Amino acid sequence: MNKIGLIIAREYLSRVRKKSFIIMTLLAPVLFGGFFFFIAWSATREADSKSIIVIDEGQMFAEVFDSSDGADFDYSSFSLDEAKEKVIAGDYDGVLFIPQLSVDNPQGVSFYGTNNPSITMVRGLSRRLEGELENIKLRNSGINKEVLESLKADVDISTINLSESGDEKASSSIGATGVGYVAAFMIYMFIFIYGAMCMRGVVEEKTSRIIEVVIASVKPFQLMMGKVVGIAGVGLSQFILWIILSIGISAVVGGIFTDGAKEMQKAQTEQLENLDVPQDDTQLAQQEATDSLMADFSAAIESINIPLVIVAFLFYFFAGYLLYGALFAAIGSAVDSDADAQQFMFPVTIPLIISIVSLNAIINDPNGSMAFWMSIIPFTSPVVMMMRVPFGVPAWELGLSMVLMIGGFFFTIWLASRIYRIGILMHGTKVNYKTLGKWIMMKN
């Protein structure tokens, strides 16, 4: 085995065998699984039910508030003062007081509660009142209910990608956004976590003074590259294990969850059948809409060029890490402790942070000029290009970005090795940007 291979093996094994690596590798998927479970659970659970007294002095809104949205509305004819007492006593959560309203100038609606009601609830209440008032106004101007119903329109735009070969593919920006965002964010995390690991490794090596022992037998460049590549291997191993474990755990959790949901649905249908109540048309329509949305989503996922996404992901994953990892290693070689590294970390991480912050703008216009430039420039391209790839990127842009990326990491590795070869042997020197510049320029 040649020397760089030995160094890579040491850097890799010494990290993979650490307890913290094993714990992180096992724990993270459990946390991920738990996270998804929590999201799924919180999205489907019903809000805590509230009971609200409605005092409708004008009798205009008798049918408006039914108990369908997680609140029980009680039209009992309490007086306002009685109702307030009941709320204070804790029997009810609030009082909606609607005085005799003038249709043209509805004033004086109040909500009494012991604590602040949520914005969603207040908005829901006012939307219902507004809607009913609009209906009343429309009826007053001679439009009947059937006409009103028929006026409502619902349009879904399905987006279709045209390709040069003439194929038309259904696409979904939701699917592309999801895939792109997850990929971009993972690259961002990976660069940060393992870049920092690189830096700490170099600082440790420098403070442990091992460098003088090995430098007689290896070149500083070999030492640096061995570390950078070895840590990339650690990252890849951890990542692959995470994916395998996450898929396993999600499958188990997801299975339990879908089963539960299906059973609930079945029970509901049975109940409805038993009661012999015909299912509400709107409910059926809603059900259909949800189903078709799900179908759209999976179709959209299928429409994304998954192999291309995977290849691009692996490429930017490594190239991005090499580009930043080399810089992090150079920082580590220049300082005497982790604490001193902060001032140099900042400018290196700025392009990364800019690219993650700009993702929202990129999603809005994935083929705009900002998206284009940021996905071409090597420092921002790993994150930004991964956001764009699922939306479809012209081949020449992807090619240019990759070529520049390769050039970029060769450049940073060269730059880093210039700093590293001097820095790794310097102790107790206060390093600033001027000295770094001097080191880069210094001949051997």
Next chain:
Amino acid sequence: MELLRVDNISKSYSNHQALSNVSMTIPKGSIFGLLGPNGAGKTTLIRIITRIIEQDSGEVYLAGEKITPELVRKIGYLPEERGLYKKMKVGEQLLYLARLKGLSRAEAVSKIKEWLKRLDLTEWQNKAIEDLSKGMAQKVQFIATVMHEPDLIILDEPFSGFDPVNANLIKDEIFKLREAGATVIFSTHRMESVEELCDHIALINKSEKILDGKKLDIKNDHKDGTFIVTHEGVLSTSEHFDLLGASETEHGLKQSILKNKIQGGPNNLLKELIKSVEIHSFIEKIPTINEIFISKVKGGNHE
């Protein structure tokens, strides 16, 4: 026969001159003491020899050839600032370092086994460096320096941190290595070890070499005709000698330090002394390396 020749080496850092025109030759099979006060340039010179840093001018030759990265492999270097991977186990660490130095796996394993036994570390093989005492870690580092059987071994302050027992153990190993054909360069400012171990020395002060040669030659050159005499009776400064100091021994005898002013050998002085006192012992005071070092360095400072 020379093993290493340093030819007119100069090196300056941005704010000071570390070495100016230093030349020396190190004979094969010698134990060579590289001496000098802190900051004199010893470590810089070693780093140039091991090609960790590049000289501004001058050349280093190992066995007659200009030193190259391949030749550096024949050097074992123990840096002053000891360094090992703290979390790594002793055995794995040595295996890694040995293989970086070009040993095959099998060779490395058998060498490590042998050396751990020699230095009494076998039971520590599977312990991490951070669990070892400082002295034990230094023994591990010593093994790392010598296990690939280098022709030239450079030891920078090898005894710092060792208790006397372990220091002797290492001293014996150094002699054994020399017997096995290695040449040892020894950088230190601890003179007792130089006195015991070295046969050649070079003294560096303020970036310049001020002295080098065989230890005995240097000592002889620095003899200044001082004698220590134990005697009965009283001596005082005369035309033949200066009395530099006097004290009383525990046996009730007088001890005087005399500086000879008579031409010719010690016998002439002895003849004069016999006339006035009863001599119990008469020893020529040979300067220690420490004294030469201090007088040279201080002299250098006064210039």
